[in-house]
Amino acid sequence: MTISPAEPTIVATGLRKSYGDQLVLDGIDLSVPKGTIFSLLGPNGAGKTTAVKILSTLIRADGGKILVAGHDPASDPDAVRAAIGVTGQFSAVDNLLTGEENLVLMGDLHHLGRRRSRLRAGQLLDQFGLVNAGKKVAATYSGGMRRRLDLAMGLVGQPRVVFLDEPTTGLDPRARRDMWQVIRELVSRGITIFLTTQYLEEADQLADRIAVLDHGKVVAEGTADELKRLIPGGHISLRFADPTAFDLATNALRDSSRNDETLTLQVASDGSVRSLRALLGRLEYESIEVADLTIHTPDLDDVFLALTGNASQEHQKEAVR
CATH class of the missing domain: 3.30.70 (Alpha-Beta Plaits)
Known part of the structure; x- marks a missing residue:
């Protein structure tokens, strides 16, 4: 199925998931247009990671309908995997390999062949400003460089959808802003980004639309400005x-x-x-x-605390995870 610009790249309707007696996702609906950044926010235990795992084929939903890049993760997981890239909070970079070798290895996993894998690695090293570091082992990379390499590894297969799970955790402010610019450039090329982040400012800066998840339900959705207008106090x-x-x-x-x-x-x-x-x-x-x-004016911190006010104080202190 070909995705036109007018169609959403990710659609979830009535998405449900339980672990035993614990209901984690309680019939949530999500729609993410092509070439946009969609951010899912919520306190610990709200169900964000579970939603990402379902959409990226890592686990199966208990109920609901899902399409990712036009494919159902339950009935056609291989097609979904071929269309997506996933970059987690914890880097998949192999410290014993060079940056180039890490990318070539990912090319091999995507069955690109040796020649195409090396060509793709060179393209990504250039795109992410890692050409000079490409021959160095990843153990010598700074935190920002490792994050860029990790994201580049997720793009080897030229995905249409990229799931970013807390991509800037642990980075200093400059490295974080550099990563933001990389993410914006990906979207300018038509890639759809599904972002979870613990930094509310990050969602405010990047996301075209934001959904706030609490106790397995979407309690609000809209642009950052629309969500801020929900909260009095300006x-x-x-x-x-x-x-x-x-x-x-x-x-x-x-x-x-x-x-x-x-x-x-x-x-x-x-x-x-x-x-x-x-x-x-x-x-x-x-x-x-x-x-x-x-x-x-109310910021996303105010929105988050107001909409998830029934979360525990510990969750509020930790903000979004």
Whole structure:
């Protein structure tokens, strides 16, 4: 089955999975358009890893309908495996082999033949900025280099869908951003990315759509901005240099809350340019000078904690895993 740009590359309807008496996935629905990044978030035990294992043919579902790249993982797992790449939290890189040898080995596993495997290895070393390190053993690689090599190994078979399970865990901020750029470049080439991550900022930066999973159910789905709008609490904080201006502003903005110690007012806002412009216009009309202004809108941390508020405190502290 050929996937057109209008069709979703991954579809799951009523996906269910139990281990004994424990219901892990309770009839979830997922749809991931081609050439996009879809991120699945949730606390420990929410069912994220189980969902990825089912979609990537590692385990079977108990119920529901699934198509990955047009194929059913239950009835045609080989076709699904031929269309996907999987990069896990724990690297599959062999430290005793060079970067090139790791890639050639993956080519052999994909039955590319020796010549095509070497050609593909060279292409990926160049694509991931590892040409100079290609002849060095992987044990000498930095964390960021190992992650890039691991992802490159998952692309040897030229998959249409790549499952990324916490791809930047343990990386420093610069290496993490380098990996983000690599992921964006993959999507620009039409590859579909299914991402699980413990970094909420990562999902915010990368994902076209995000689903929040809690206790085996999808409790919310949408773009990052759509999810943020679900959560109240946005406000504009105004700090004044003297008590006179502070009192004038308090009288002009009667719905605000005041902090007399810091001479600060907090005004409810949806974070839009329109609301900010209206507030500044009101202050200008009243000839009130503001020393500092800051805008707070709910972020994905707020969304995550609000939507998974029934998770344990331990899960909340660990954020997303």
